[in-house]
Amino acid sequence: MVKNYPDDSYTLHTDAYQINMIQTYWQKNIHNKNAVFEVFFRNLPFSNGYAIFAGLERAINYIQNLKFSETDIAYLREVAEYPDDFLAYLKDFHFRGTIRAAVEGEVVFNGEPILQVEGPLADCQLVETALLNIINYQTLIATKSARIKAVAGNDGVLEFGTRRAQEFDAAIWGTRAAYIGGFDATSNVRAGKIFGIPISGTHAHSLVQAYRDDYDAFMAYGTTHRNCVFLVDTYDTLKSGVPSAIKVAKELGDKINFMGVRIDSGDMAYISKRVREQLDEAGFTEAKIYASNDLDEKTITNLKMQGAKIDVWGVGTKLITAYDQPALGAVYKMVAIEGGDGKMVDTIKLSNNAEKVSTPGKKQVWRITNKADGKTEGDYIALWDETPQKQESLYMFHQQYTYINKLVTNYNARPILQDIFVGGELVYDQPELDEIREYSRIQLEGLWEEYKRELNPQDYPVDLSQKAYDNKMSIIQEIRNNMNNIK
Ligand SMILES: Nc1ncnc2c1ncn2[C@@H]1O[C@H](COP(=O)(O)OP(=O)(O)OP(=O)(O)O)[C@@H](O)[C@H]1O
Numbered sequence: 001m002v003k004n005y006p007d008d009s010y011t012l013h014t015d016a017y018q019i020n021m022i023q024t025y026w027q028k029n030i031h032n033k034n035a036v037f038e039v040f041f042r043n044l045p046f047s048n049g050y051a052i053f054a055g056l057e058r059a060i061n062y063i064q065n066l067k068f069s070e071t072d073i074a075y076l077r078e079v080a081e082y083p084d085d086f087l088a089y090l091k092d093f094h095f096r097g098t099i100r101a102a103v104e105g106e107v108v109f110n111g112e113p114i115l116q117v118e119g120p121l122a123d124c125q126l127v128e129t130a131l132l133n134i135i136n137y138q139t140l141i142a143t144k145s146a147r148i149k150a151v152a153g154n155d156g157v158l159e160f161g162t163r164r165a166q167e168f169d170a171a172i173w174g175t176r177a178a179y180i181g182g183f184d185a186t187s188n189v190r191a192g193k194i195f196g197i198p199i200s201g202t203h204a205h206s207l208v209q210a211y212r213d214d215y216d217a218f219m220a221y222g223t224t225h226r227n228c229v230f231l232v233d234t235y236d237t238l239k240s241g242v243p244s245a246i247k248v249a250k251e252l253g254d255k256i257n258f259m260g261v262r263i264d265s266g267d268m269a270y271i272s273k274r275v276r277e278q279l280d281e282a283g284f285t286e287a288k289i290y291a292s293n294d295l296d297e298k299t300i301t302n303l304k305m306q307g308a309k310i311d312v313w314g315v316g317t318k319l320i321t322a323y324d325q326p327a328l329g330a331v332y333k334m335v336a337i338e339g340g341d342g343k344m345v346d347t348i349k350l351s352n353n354a355e356k357v358s359t360p361g362k363k364q365v366w367r368i369t370n371k372a373d374g375k376t377e378g379d380y381i382a383l384w385d386e387t388p389q390k391q392e393s394l395y396m397f398h399q400q401y402t403y404i405n406k407l408v409t410n411y412n413a414r415p416i417l418q419d420i421f422v423g424g425e426l427v428y429d430q431p432e433l434d435e436i437r438e439y440s441r442i443q444l445e446g447l448w449e450e451y452k453r454e455l456n457p458q459d460y461p462v463d464l465s466q467k468a469y470d471n472k473m474s475i476i477q478e479i480r481n482n483m484n485n486i487k
């Protein structure tokens, strides 16, 4: 049994095979060859029409602190047969690469690079696991959140998921991602403290159980708090919960801000309508109805269709765990490596599955928007040396079904991948979380409704430039020819 070491760095938050490969690169002296890797996901989550990129803040923090601690080295020495001189190399390691990424809150799509790492091979290899870990989860939750916000419209949406999240980190970073995707507030006080996300909360059934009576519980809460949302479904929503809430609100008058009531069970369409009638009749027309209980975009849509009188939606489990699709599946693939002559050589990962064949070469993603209406025409993935922003017209065609094509003129081309680190130095000025959230909202506004509908959205065009396409085809052909020559 290996002894336990203190958890004082994130550098070993990686798969053992990364360190094993780095050892090979180092012993064979190719660890400093320049390489380029790109992150992309193959399919949009939740059958959504877009995804919201999130995770950059944590990724930046991870890269900035990427050093092997004394205990990291001691542990590696104890558990594996790494040579001393390799461990000495790791001890002095610091990240020297360049990272380009979509900014947080950016609308991104399947099949396009959303993050790119360029630099010494060993440096690029070390960061794969942690970057994927961060981006896969946060992008997934930001996307789920945007889906829920889209159906909730102007209603308030509150994040209630901490108790059901996959442990502490998921609760905290999931909450942040949910805020980026459009949620208004969180019940997690620590997330409020560290990110400045507005916190919000009602009370639980235990308060009512403690007093064993709705009226007594609400009165106790009302005389100890100014803002009050009473949970009315502990015993009987319509017979006891709401009448008690109304009684307390009337008796305490201006002493409290009676914000409304929360319902957490039963037929929420029927009950919310009756609750609305009771509140209105009592003169509390401004009091809001909050709802929670295993909600997601489907139940919210359905409740709205039934005319439910719900103003604020509290969503936990199904958001924070990305219940219906728990993984985004983003991958990290090498697209170029320095050859023997010092020139970069494009690399590919082949597969029998066309979807899994990677696109070789260092690339930029260009968002093409129509100058006339500002709406998106599609994304155009070009090789790094291409300049689609300077062309008069752009020939855009589907990556697999090349007969689906269009010629675009009068367009703007905006690069999606921005410099974050250059040569190991952070060059990106991180925006405030509220700016990120607002940025995301504006980007979504620029997307046609057809790509945003919750059910069966249109496929957004993510196209390759002719040059990137031809490059891919010729590399595939070259590999085939080489295979055929193997006796
Ligand atoms: N009118 C409605 N139309 C569609 N779905 C609804 C409607 N009312 C409630 N729901 C949803 O149906 C599910 C009901 O789940 P469940 O049966 O576990 O709740 P419950 O029995 O009312 O309450 P509890 O959580 O106390 O067991 C929840 O996901 C809830 O959001």
Ligand SMILES: O=P(O)(O)OC[C@H]1O[C@H](OP(=O)(O)OP(=O)(O)O)[C@H](O)[C@@H]1O
Residues within 6 Å of the ligand: 160, 161, 163, 164, 204, 264, 292, 293, 294, 295, 314, 315, 316, 317, 318
């Ligand atoms: O349903 P979610 O979307 O996860 O939202 C969070 C839930 O957490 C609370 O329930 P609690 O933990 O008290 O359990 P309950 O399901 O029995 O109400 C709250 O009343 C919500 O129902």
Ligand SMILES: O=C(O)c1cccnc1
Residues within 6 Å of the ligand: 160, 161, 187, 200, 201, 202, 203, 262, 292, 314, 316
């Ligand atoms: O404040 C609430 O109402 C709340 C918080 C967490 C989980 N469920 C409800």
